[in-house]
Amino acid sequence: MDMLVVGAGEMGRWIARTADRPVAVADVDPAVAEAAAAALDGVRAVPADTAETFDIVCLAVPMSVVADAVERYAPNADRAMCDVSGVMRGPIAAMRAALPDRERVSFHPLFAAANAPGNVAVVADAPGPATDALRADLTAAGNHPFETTAAEHDTAMETVQAGAHTAVLAYALAAADVREEFATPVSAAMDDLVETVTGGTPQVYREIQETFPGADRVAEAARRIAEAEGEAFEDLYREAGAGE
16 A cells, blocks of 8 residues: 655654655655655655545644645545644544545654654544554554544643643743753753753744643743742642642
8 A cells, every 4th residue: 555645844754764655755845855755765756736646645744734735635545544743633624524435544643753663642533454554554663552532632732742842941931041060850851851842843833832722821830839928839839749
């Protein structure tokens, strides 16, 4: 079974090299598709407006355009469509509308491609042999696919992505420049997290913040801590520990 990967960025390249099948890549920037094909053994580049059909079309595009991409590339999918965009409610709904008689699965690799393998959230809306085979490819590469729902996934992203990134970036913006000798285990760990988050692509993190709520809750929690005095702070401290 062959596959077209739409979007030849970091995650598009990851799924292209992880899938154990003939793969073609397309991108709105032809040079990006050509570079991806040159970097990946056995992968070929095709134009973004290709009319060629494939057993599976996998969308590795930004969250803000995935619904449009579903509609655009539905005719290219003979058997199945999936996405690795990072949001699930929208893509699943769009795939149901555009491909009612074909297999539909949403994957979310919960890691940067450089850190693969890892956990992969899976919403198998309409699974079948083609998407099962692709899921088997992910497992064979050392990943751990696990079942979820679109609602559970998107709600979880409010905490593990939008909220976590807000907390880390807020620390980075608020931190004063101090000598390295003053570092504590907690501050050193925070500095490592800042390096991880700010070492990514700003546009990717912007899309996460714009797609999922969560930042406001972190800001409100920070305000409560800043204003707490005496036993009120101790109560918040115990509340935070109780959540672990």
